Amino acid sequence: MKEQLITKKILKWYDFNKRVLPWRKNVSLQKRLYYTLVSEFMLQQTQVATVIPYFNRFIKEIPDLKSLSKIQNKKLIKLWEGLGYYSRARNLKTTAKIVIKNFKGKLPDSFEELKLLPGIGNYTASAILAIGFNKPYIPLDGNIERVLKRYLYLKKNKEILKDNLNQKKNIFGLSLRSSDYAQALMELGALVCKPTNPSCSKCPISKECRSLQKKDFEITKNIKKNIDKYFLLKVYRKDQRYLLIKNTKFNFLKNLSIFPMEELSNPKNFNENLNFKMSNMNMNIKIQYSKDNQKFPSSYWLERKKMSNYMLPSFTKKVFQYLEKN
Numbered sequence: 001m002k003e004q005l006i007t008k009k010i011l012k013w014y015d016f017n018k019r020v021l022p023w024r025k026n027v028s029l030q031k032r033l034y035y036t037l038v039s040e041f042m043l044q045q046t047q048v049a050t051v052i053p054y055f056n057r058f059i060k061e062i063p064d065l066k067s068l069s070k071i072q073n074k075k076l077i078k079l080w081e082g083l084g085y086y087s088r089a090r091n092l093k094t095t096a097k098i099v100i101k102n103f104k105g106k107l108p109d110s111f112e113e114l115k116l117l118p119g120i121g122n123y124t125a126s127a128i129l130a131i132g133f134n135k136p137y138i139p140l141d142g143n144i145e146r147v148l149k150r151y152l153y154l155k156k157n158k159e160i161l162k163d164n165l166n167q168k169k170n171i172f173g174l175s176l177r178s179s180d181y182a183q184a185l186m187e188l189g190a191l192v193c194k195p196t197n198p199s200c201s202k203c204p205i206s207k208e209c210r211s212l213q214k215k216d217f218e219i220t221k222n223i224k225k226n227i228d229k230y231f232l233l234k235v236y237r238k239d240q241r242y243l244l245i246k247n248t249k250f251n252f253l254k255n256l257s258i259f260p261m262e263e264l265s266n267p268k269n270f271n272e273n274l275n276f277k278m279s280n281m282n283m284n285i286k287i288q289y290s291k292d293n294q295k296f297p298s299s300y301w302l303e304r305k306k307m308s309n310y311m312l313p314s315f316t317k318k319v320f321q322y323l324e325k326n
Contacts, residue, residue, distance in 0.1 A: 006205055007173040007181065013204035014184030017191065021048065022056050024183070033107045034064055036132035040124050041092045046083055048190065054083055065105060068096040077256075077311040084314060086256055091119025109133050130182035136174040139182055140165060143189025146219055148172075150193055153210035155220045195219065224280040230264040231283060233274075234290045235323060238301065242323070244316065246298035252278055256313045260296055261285075274322055276315060287322075 018024075023039035025031075038058060042051045058079050062068045071093060080089040095117040099107055107128065108114055114125040126139035138144065140162070148169055154160055175181040192199045198217055200206045211217050236243035244257045264270070276283040302310060307320060 007175050009204040010184050033132040040127050041088050065096045069100045094118045131179050134179040144185045147189045147193045150211035226282045228282045231261050231285045234260040241301040241303050245296045
């Protein structure tokens with residue numbers, strides 16, 4: 001009974017306060033599923049405001065699963081350029097190809113089958129089932145986690161483990177409007193139960209919130225330790241051209257254009273030129289200018305002025321910027 005009351009309050013709040021987002025348009029089931037798939041892939045580790053223009057451009061150029069399955073990789077990466085985590089784009093295309101081939105062009109509507117598709121884990125499968133198929137799932141994203149942790153005042157390490165949070169989310173109940181309800185919970189975390197300075201006066205379930213009762217809104221997280229890694233990046237230059245290679249060596253930025261690099265293990269007296277944060281990896285980079293004529297597989301010379309014509313990850317662009325300034 002309590003869960004039903006919570007559900008009604010949150011849905012009522014959502015109906016009056018939800019944002020207008022391009023993937024929430026009132027469209028056919030097939031389009032809604034496609035929009036959900038693309039938006040959920042884009043929203044992995046990326047903010048909504050950042051995703052909106054990318055989503056609109058992507059949908060305009062690639063309007064359905066069939067066209068996605070056949071899109072040239074060069075065009076796909078160009079459309080994704082700037083969003084980062086390019087493996088998401090490649091997984092999205094591979095998923096489209098599998099769905100076209102093995103599921104007659106229709107996304108599967110079972111949790112187990114969705115999880116077999118590249119780039120789809122527990123959260124994304126739950127989100128597709130809830131938002132796309134209107135099935136009774138609550139996808140536990142960062143926003144919903146935050147609402148749950150504050151509402152129940154979950155602080156201890158055991159309390160904030162994923163398994164426990166997945167059990168505790170039942171406090172939110174379920175709704176026949178599963179698609180709206182999943183998005184309502186996400187929206188509540190994004191707009192009201194924000195990471196800092198939550199707007200408790202606007203929250204539909206604030207009366208029962210234990211964090212508000214205790215006036216303690218700090219969120220406890222299971223923090224991944226940052227891993228320090230060291231790289232020697234080699235710069236080969238001819239006139240205004242630089243040598244780039246296709247990255248088949250490192251798991252990060254897989255198959256994208258980077259400068260020739262090698263990882264160093266525990267180097268001594270390492271004087272870095274650049275530092276990058278990539279996921280939980282802290283990349284310390286030392287630049288070495290080289291003149292030898294070493295040959296690299298899948299390499300090419302890129303003219304600095306024509307950089308915008310190429311598909312380059314932000315990482316490579318930032319190295320270029322450093323080289324131009326120094």
